Amino acid sequence: MKLVLATNNKGKVRELSEMLVSYGIKVLSLNDFPQVGDIEEDGKTFKENAVKKATVTAGLTGLTALADDSGLEVDYLDGAPGVYSARFAGTEKSDSANNEKLLNLLAGLPPYKRTARFQCVIAIARPGGSVHTVQGTCEGVIAGEPRGDMGFGYDPLFYLPEYGKTFAEIDLPLKNKISHRGKALAQALEYLSELSNKEINRG
């Protein structure tokens, strides 16, 4: 089975590919399809954005497309940055500027008030028009300073009390096991295996 990842985020591509390839799925990226330009993320929810990115990509490539819309919800900020996580500090989408803005907004706040969660909605769209969505969540605490250099985005600030580490301090297989994206993708893989079984049975 062939799947095109409807994302321009290299960190997501790395994490999604690692799991998909181990299931024998052939993974293509938007680099292979320049005709899919920038897709405006104008939805109010992760689900709306994921569905849009997957549907547009499936339509323009003629292949099954998988999109991920994700973000960080910080309780003290009433769920911000949420769907605006990528553009938190401006439209140029800088991870370091986003992290700095988040740290400044939480300056002096004790750990028990720094609770947060990552959300991920994965949408799988087929060229015929059908779309399936799944979601995953991962709870954590916003650290007082960045730690670690693995991962991407807000990983250096996303601290997991059970592990005593941030997402940027754990390796990719462990992150995929416990992360919002890994949990959503596990369900997406179940759906994909049902799809490919159906296709095989249809001959």
Ligand SMILES: O=c1nc[nH]c2c1ncn2[C@H]1C[C@H](O)[C@@H](COP(=O)(O)OP(=O)(O)OP(=O)(O)O)O1
């Ligand atoms: O595991 C994660 N570890 C750290 N940060 C993360 C993670 N998962 C999402 N995030 C952050 C990155 C970005 O600030 C926003 C996603 O925004 P989102 O629009 O879904 O992705 P994006 O614009 O980077 O790429 P694209 O839309 O092409 O898939 O949440």
Ligand SMILES: [Mg+2]
């Ligand atoms: Mg985006």
